[in-house]
Amino acid sequence: MLALRSGLTRALAVKTPVPQMCSSFATGPRQFDGTFYEFRTYCLKPSKMNEFMESIKKNIHLRTAHSELVGFWSVEFGGRVNKVFHIWKYDNFAHRTEVRKGIAKDKEWQQVIVPNLALIDKQEFDITYLVPWCKLEKPPKEGVYELAIFQMKPGGPALWGDAFKRAINAHVNLGYTKLVGVFHTEYGELNRVYVLWWNESADSRAAGRHQSHEDPRVVAAVRESVNYLVSQQNMLLIPVSFSPLK
Known part of the structure; x- marks a missing residue:
């Protein structure tokens, strides 16, 4: 009887594998790849679209020196007019933090972006994973x-x-x-x-x-x-x- 109890105790001590619920969107694969994408939407003041775009076109190289631009678009249809949408790629959150610090210290870029902020009526951004x-x-x-x-x-x-x-x-x-x-x-x-x-x-x-x-x-x-x-x-x-x- 003692031997039976001992064997039963050892059997109970062995953990039974728990089935894992997983979806194709689940965060599991992202544990090994921290890459994320920042979606930014700027709604510009009426009549300021051309002025903003000309400035960004001329100086975007100052910003892309800090991190990767995936794409930059003007909105043709859908919602408010005078809107631009752009996507930026980051390796992880620490990378984005360092980029933002670098941008803040970049005097050339600050001389460009600060005046342009007055042309923007509203900004929205989301952090997304592919x-x-x-x-x-x-x-x-x-x-x-x-x-x-x-x-x-x-x-x-x-x-x-x-x-x-x-x-x-x-x-x-x-x-x-x-x-x-x-x-x-x-x-x-x-x-x-x-x-x-x-x-x-x-x-x-x-x-x-x-x-x-x-x-x-x-x-x-x-x-x-x-x-x-x-x-x-x-x-x-x-x-x-x-x-x-x-």
Whole structure:
């Protein structure tokens, strides 16, 4: 009896593996890659758009000396006019801290940006991660971009991540548009997903969208995803001359 109790005690001491719940958006893969993307949107005062853009175009090299600019666009359609949108890449949060310190000490850049602040009516920015199941793609040639913004139900990617992935892949795999990247907010409006698409033109984007809406494979995937959707919006973006993503 004593031997039986001893064996039972040892058996109970062995921990049973606990199944891990995981979503395709989960933070696990990001533990090994701290890279994140800062999304910045500037709403400029009426009549100040050209003045702001000319100044930035002339001096953007001072800013990109500190960190990598992914893309810079003017907003053509979607929401407020006189708006610019840009994405900056950082290795991790310590890297961003050092960059911000360097920018603050850069007298040349400060002489540029401080006067330009008076031209900006509103600034917004989010910290996002590129989701683990896609990488940042560079389009084959110049075109236009669409930024689709999805506000998902509370509960996080464990609730809606897999369905959302299937909806995105349905469009990509069937060739209706080209995916540049899918980003999930870390700071900002949570449960928000940004999807950046590329098309040759606004007309080709419209044609692809109409065709996809008639494809039962896309319709089925989207129908599943919208069960978790709160709201969505989009913007048509035109890359500026100095944008790395054209």
